[in-house]
Amino acid sequence: MATDERGAWTEKVFTSINVLIMIAVICAIILGWQWFDTRNQIAKLQIELASRLASAESYNQESRQRASRALDAERAADARLSILERKMADSQNQQVALEQMYQELARNRDESTLAEIEQVLLIANQQLQLAGNVKAALIALQNVDSTLQRMDKPQLKSIRLAVEKDIEKLRSIPFADVIGVSLHLDSVLNSVDSMPLAMDAHPHPGPKKEVRDEKSPWLRFWKETWEDVKGLVRIQNMGKKEMPLIPPSQAYFLRENLKLRLLSARLSLLAHDQVAFREDLETAQDWIRGNFDLDSAEVKDALATLKQIYGSEIKIDRVDINDSLNAIHDFRSERAAK
Structure with a gap:
């Protein structure tokens, strides 16, 4: 009985040992598999890490190159900026x-x-x-x-x-028409030399009587001679006072004095001196009436012009x-x- 119990206990012990061994083997197998898997994973991680490190190194190298280029570009930009600033x-x-x-x-x-x-x-x-x-x-x-x-x-x-x-x-x-009046004075001045003097005026001969046709030539001759003799003497009623006889040299000075008087009237016109202007015109008209032929068209035009401008108002207030x-x-x- 004791032997049976010892054999049963021993069997139980061996059975337990076997179970333990089996468990240990299983654990060993599991541990071996895990070790192998872990090793594989570590190898893969190492490979991936190496690949990533290589990529990172390449990226870092490229980054350094880019940074170097960027730094060069920045330096060039700074230089250009400095140049632009100086130019600006x-x-x-x-x-x-x-x-x-x-x-x-x-x-x-x-x-x-x-x-x-x-x-x-x-x-x-x-x-x-x-x-x-x-x-x-x-x-x-x-x-x-x-x-x-x-x-x-x-x-x-x-x-x-x-x-x-x-x-x-x-x-x-x-408004005073100084230019218009001055032009009229110029026209009279220009006509002074051509105006005839009163002493140069000659009476117009009357119509010559026709001699009747006489049969006797001697009688016709004596009648023609008589008519010529009567034409040598003429009686003229001037109807005004006798004009003075002026020698040629004095006639020249008369015309020049008349011109001077008209020039004085022009100066009075430019100075807007109404009184002196009219006095000069009155004197000029008196000289023309007293010394020049009033029947001449030029004399009539000169007197009419002087009379016209005599009434011009040339006086203005000083401003x-x-x-x-x-x-x-x-x-x-x-x-x-x-």
């Missing part, structure tokens, strides 16, 4: 210089134009003061106004207002354009002070 600075300096030059040229051009305008105004004012030439002064002011309008400068508004004011002032002055002159002078002075 030079361009800005040139632009500033050009702007200053343009402003200086514009200033000089405006200054030159204003100087010309002031000169024109001075001449127009002299014409007004010396000759009373309102028309010429008005034309000059209108030209100045057109010039200022073309300049289109707001700062010149005060000058334009002064010029327009003077234009309106000149337009309100009565000036000092407002325009003062305005442009003040503007130029203020501009020069700046």
Whole structure:
């Protein structure tokens, strides 16, 4: 009984050992498989890691190359940027210089134009003061106004207002036809040398009587001779006082004095001296009536012309354009002070 129990226990022990061995073998097999699989996975990981490291090294090398190229490009860009900055600075300096030059040229051009305008105004004012030439002064002011309008400068508004004011002032002055009257005086002056003197006028012979046809030639001869003898003496009623006999040398001085008197009338016309102008015309008309042939067409035309211009109104009130002159002078002075 004890032997059986010992044999059963021993069998149980061997059975347990076998089970343990089998378990150990199975565990060994499992561990071996896991080791083999792990080794394979590690090998694969090593291969993949090596591949990735190679790729990473290639990428790093390419990145370094790219970084080097980018750095070179950056350096080149910085150099170009520096060049561009220098060029831009030079361009800005040139632009500033050009702007200053343009402003200086514009200033000089405006200054030159204003100087010309002031000169024109001075001449127009002299014409007004010396000759009373309102028309010429008005034309000059209108030209100045057109010039200022073309300049289109707001700062010149005060000058334009002064010029327009003077234009309106000149337009309100009565117009004296100085040129027309002067042309009439010239026509009389040109005809003085050709006007006949009164002492050169001869009476017109009366109609010659026809001698009747006489049968006797001696009787016809004596009648013709008698008619010729009667024609040697003529009686003329002049109906006016006797004209003075003037020697040729004095006739020359008479004509020259008449011309001087007409020239004096022209000077009075230019000076707008109404009294002196009419006195000269009256004297000239008296000389023509007293010394020239009143039956001559030229003398009649001269007297008619002098009578016509005698009634012309040439006197005008003295005016000036000092407002325009003062305005442009003040503007130029203020501009020069700046």
